[in-house]
Amino acid sequence: MRELSLNVLDIAQNSIVAGATLVELVVSEDTVNDRLTLVIADNGRGMTPEQLERVRDPFYTTRTTRKVGMGVPLFRMAAEMAGGELIIRSTVGEGTTVTATFGLKHIDRMPLGDMAGTVSTLIRLNPHLDFVYRHEVDGQSFELDTRILREVLDGVPLSEPDVMEWIDGNMAEGLLPLNRQA
Numbered sequence: 590m591r592e593l594s595l596n597v598l599d600i601a602q603n604s605i606v607a608g609a610t611l612v613e614l615v616v617s618e619d620t621v622n623d624r625l626t627l628v629i630a631d632n633g634r635g636m637t638p639e640q641l642e643r644v645r646d647p648f649y650t651t652r653t654t655r656k657v658g659m660g661v662p663l664f665r666m667a668a669e670m671a672g673g674e675l676i677i678r679s680t681v682g683e684g685t686t687v688t689a690t691f692g693l694k695h696i697d698r699m700p701l702g703d704m705a706g707t708v709s710t711l712i713r714l715n716p717h718l719d720f721v722y723r724h725e726v727d728g729q730s731f732e733l734d735t736r737i738l739r740e741v742l743d744g745v746p747l748s749e750p751d752v753m754e755w756i757d758g759n760m761a762e763g764l765l766p767l768n769r770q771a
């Protein structure tokens with residue numbers, strides 16, 4: 590995976606499989622502290638401490654017939670090779686928050702890639718779920734919240750082509766003034 594936005598798509602997919610109705614995606618670029626932070630937070634079923642331990646150490650279970658997932662380990666590797674780390678907090682019945690940090694200017698940090706495209710794909714494929722996408726660069730930020738759009742749309746599905754076109758345009762326009770480094 591050459592772009593972090595594809596890792597984000599993968600991690601958000603875990604949230605959807607876990608039954609989340611709301612997935613929050615936060616990209617935060619801090620040039621002063623040379624830090625890129627990606628957060629994927631959901632209100633899905635969460636994990637027990639035992640499940641969480643298994644996700645942290647996927648190869649612990651390779652001797653069993655259990656499938657070993659790659660989504661989380663790949664994201665962790667991307668963070669660690671760029672001077673950062675991956676932290677997962679999860680509570681059964683409440684949800685899961687995956688936080689990955691990176692050295693913003695680290696030579697081995699993969700580019701963020703098309704984050705707006707990732708958000709667009711998630712909304713289009715899961716129009717009944719809610720997504721919040723916030724992109725912060727130092728003091729400035731852009732936010733898209735499908736809960737607000739849904740209210741305004743008054744029953745028109747988010748997946749309507751016209752609506753998706755508006756969402757894509759809104760993201761492109763909203764991200765433009767940010768001085769993005771990622």
Ligand SMILES: Nc1ncnc2c1ncn2[C@@H]1O[C@H](COP(=O)(O)OP(=O)(O)OP(=O)(O)O)[C@@H](O)[C@H]1O
Pocket residue numbers: 599600603604607631633634635636644657658659660661662685
């Ligand atoms: N947001 C989440 N909520 C609940 N459980 C999660 C969440 N994210 C991961 N998990 C659990 O951790 C496991 C490992 O996730 P990971 O993405 O590494 O692999 P996978 O989804 O099983 O397979 P792959 O991503 O390779 O298709 C998941 O199968 C799931 O049981």
Ligand SMILES: [Mg+2]
Pocket residue numbers: 599600602603658659660661
């Ligand atoms: Mg996965």
